[in-house]
Amino acid sequence: MESCCRILVLISGNGSNLQAIIxxxxxxxxxxxxxxxxxxxxxYGLTRAHRHEIDTSCVIAHQGENRADYDNRLNAAIERYQxxxxxxxxxxxxxxxELVTKYQGRxxxxxxxxxxxxxxxxxxxxxxxxxxxxxxxxxxFVIPALDAGPVILQAKVPVYEGDTVEILAERVHEQEHxxxxxxVKWFSQGRxxxxxxxxxxxxxxxxxxxxxxx
Ligand code: GAR
Numbered sequence: 731m732e733s734c735c736r737i738l739v740l741i742s743g744n745g746s747n748l749q750a751i752i753x754x755x756x757x758x759x760x761x762x763x764x765x766x767x768x769x770x771x772x773x774y775g776l777t778r779a780h781r782h783e784i785d786t787s788c789v790i791a792h793q794g795e796n797r798a799d800y801d802n803r804l805n806a807a808i809e810r811y812q813x814x815x816x817x818x819x820x821x822x823x824x825x826x827x828e829l830v831t832k833y834q835g836r837x838x839x840x841x842x843x844x845x846x847x848x849x850x851x852x853x854x855x856x857x858x859x860x861x862x863x864x865x866x867x868x869x870x871f872v873i874p875a876l877d878a879g880p881v882i883l884q885a886k887v888p889v890y891e892g893d894t895v896e897i898l899a900e901r902v903h904e905q906e907h908x909x910x911x912x913x914v915k916w917f918s919q920g921r922x923x924x925x926x927x928x929x930x931x932x933x934x935x936x937x938x939x940x941x942x943x944x
Contacts, residue, residue, distance in 0.1 A: 735761040735918035738813035740821035741768050745775020746903060747819035747840055747910050752782050754911025761918035765811040767804070769823055785811075791823070801829040808833075815917055818872065819910070827874040835924040837872040838917070840910050842902050844868060844884055844939075849877035854895045854902070865889050865898060867906045868940065869913045871924045880929040882922065883909045884940040 737755065739748050748766060755761045766779040766786045779786045787807045791800050800823070808816065818839040830837065843853040845868040857865045866886040873879035885905035889898060916922040921932050929936040 734759075735814045736764045736812060737761055737815050737817055737914065737918070738765045738767065738808060738811045739763055739775075739779075739817045739819050741766060741773050741775040741819050742770045742822040743773050743775065743820050745773060745778045745819065747906055748775045749778050750907035750911050751817060751819065751914055752778070752784070754914060758911075758915050758918060761815075761914060764813065767807050769821070775820075797824070797826045798828070801826045805829055805832070815914070817910075817914060824876060825872070830872055830874045834873060835871065838882070838910075838913060839870055839872050839877070839879070840906055841868050841870065841877050842899070842906070844886065845870060845877055845881055846938075854898045857889060858893065858895065858898065863889050865902060867902050867909065869909055871929055873927075880924060880927065880936065881938060881940040882913050882916075882929045882931075882936060885909045 737751070739751060741748055752763050755763055763784050766775060766784055768776055768786065768788050769790060771788045771790060776786050789804045789807050814836065816833055816837040818837065841849070843857070844864070844866045848856050854865070864886055866884055868881050868884045870881045871879040885908065887901045887905055913922065916931060923930045931941055
């Protein structure tokens with residue numbers, strides 16, 4: 731990508747991944763966070779954005795509003811930023827097929843599990859209940875099916891006896907903050923693409939568990 735990649739980040743809450751991406755962009759000449767959209771006006775991530783003088787918008791769901799109407803309003807907000815890349819960073823709404831299809835190949839998500847394991851909510855609780863010994867996070871391209879798009883990069887963490895949801899979430903978060911800025915950097919450098927339903931880095935297809943160097 732020749733010019734600077736315009737990144738729009740969608741959040742609902744704390745925005746620690748947003749922070750990691752902002753910090754990553756400070757060291758990445760190829761990318762700039764041009765806006766942050768939240769569906770939650772109380773999201774702490776909005777404060778983080780303001781600190782960095784990044785423009786913000788809130789698109790709050792109206793009571794009883796259907797998904798298509800919400801998505802139309804969200805799309806109008808997105809278009810104002812003319813993004814090259816949309817980064818979902820703890821954005822806790824499910825997006826409809828039309829919106830996702832419009833931005834397919836230009837929309838990333840981070841999910842707190844080793845996909846395809848544990849799509850959906852409460853992943854840390856489910857990992858502990860299953861007594862898994864390994865957990866992690868996945869960055870993937872977004873497709874209409876929930877948490878099912880091609881995985882780009884995963885980070886694994888161990889699960890120890892006595893771990894609580896909070897401890898495990900913290901361990902996963904730490905890894906998220908390492909992998910998400912890296913994937914954003916790959917995209918902004920023009921090295922990462924999605925086609926034929928797969929993720930590609932430097933014209934090599936990425937395996938189902940994400941990029942793994944030889
Ligand atoms: C992150 O752990 C992210 O993986 C998760 O929300 C958290 C947001 O944290 N996303 C999902 O669960 C999406 N299904 P943050 O607001 O501190 O970045």
